[in-house]
Amino acid sequence: MNSKAAQAVISNPRAHGDAPSVSxxxxxxxxxxxxxxxxxxxxxxxGVVMVILANDFSLPITSFNLNGPPGTxxxxxxxxxxxxxxxxxxxxxxxxLSAIFHFLISTVGFRxxxxxxxxxxxxxxxxxxxxxxxxxxxxIGMVTTITDLxxxxxxxxxxxxxxxxxxxxxxxxRKGEKVWWTPFWFGCIAGVGPWLALGAYLLxxxxxxxxxxxxxxxxxxxxxxxxxxNQWLQYKEVGKWSDYLVGERTYIILSFVAKSVLAWxxxxxxxxxxx
Numbered sequence: 001m002n003s004k005a006a007q008a009v010i011s012n013p014r015a016h017g018d019a020p021s022v023s024x025x026x027x028x029x030x031x032x033x034x035x036x037x038x039x040x041x042x043x044x045x046x047g048v049v050m051v052i053l054a055n056d057f058s059l060p061i062t063s064f065n066l067n068g069p070p071g072t073x074x075x076x077x078x079x080x081x082x083x084x085x086x087x088x089x090x091x092x093x094x095x096x097l098s099a100i101f102h103f104l105i106s107t108v109g110f111r112x113x114x115x116x117x118x119x120x121x122x123x124x125x126x127x128x129x130x131x132x133x134x135x136x137x138x139x140i141g142m143v144t145t146i147t148d149l150x151x152x153x154x155x156x157x158x159x160x161x162x163x164x165x166x167x168x169x170x171x172x173x174r175k176g177e178k179v180w181w182t183p184f185w186f187g188c189i190a191g192v193g194p195w196l197a198l199g200a201y202l203l204x205x206x207x208x209x210x211x212x213x214x215x216x217x218x219x220x221x222x223x224x225x226x227x228x229x230n231q232w233l234q235y236k237e238v239g240k241w242s243d244y245l246v247g248e249r250t251y252i253i254l255s256f257v258a259k260s261v262l263a264w265x266x267x268x269x270x271x272x273x274x275x
Contacts, residue, residue: 040102047095054088162191
């Protein structure tokens with residue numbers, strides 16, 4: 001780590017009065033406000049539909065205990081159901097979280113949102129992603145039979161770590177200065193963990209999951225990676241991504257599409273009432 005990056009991580013100067021580095025006009029900010037409002041409304045409508053129309057389909061969160069010292073045969077262990085989790089409300093939750101944050105930065109947080117963008121960051125985004133995308137990866141894991149409590153916790157915290165590295169990436173880098181890429185690559189390492197776990201469960205099970213599960217995994221794996229690509233394009237300043245606001249708009253669109261793809265695949269294959 002170079003001295004500038006080390007100082008940024010320790011004292012976090014960008015959170016305390018650093019000079020703006022991105023030009024943001026009033027018209028650009030108004031367009032982003034409208035985009036956020038539109039995304040918030042669509043997320044809200046999707047969430048309400050999930051709550052009202054979806055069935056009661058649930059999956060268990062489990063715990064496995066060997067009931068003995070290390071080395072006890074697995075056959076002597078006990079698999080216990082800790083709680084049955086309805087997936088529709090959990091799906092609605094990540095949609096509602098997104099709606100809340102879109103409305104927050106479009107209303108009472110709008111002035112702060114503009115200030116964040118002028119400094120080449122958006123901490124609202126990273127807080128929302130840490131919550132909503134973690135719910136998403138938990139749901140994806142559950143439909144892939146990752147239901148053990150310890151595994152769910154591990155997957156969740158790996159995902160949160162990935163998001164926080166994205167946050168750090170924005171906090172320690174300023175437009176026009178040499179980019180410190182370490183947070184980006186550490187985020188990629190943390191982010192690949194949950195997907196390796198999903199792949200392991202798919203490949204080692206005695207029975208293959210339904211086709212729609214593969215559709216969910218491959219489509220969401222693609223969309224999760226597009227967020228990393230968007231940030232890479234921002235800091236490489238490739239083409240129109242040299243404008244930080246292009247990356248911001250792309251984040252909003254990607255977030256809406258990724259959440260909608262997961263929610264409606266779940267609805268079409270699991271949540272539609274059958275009676």
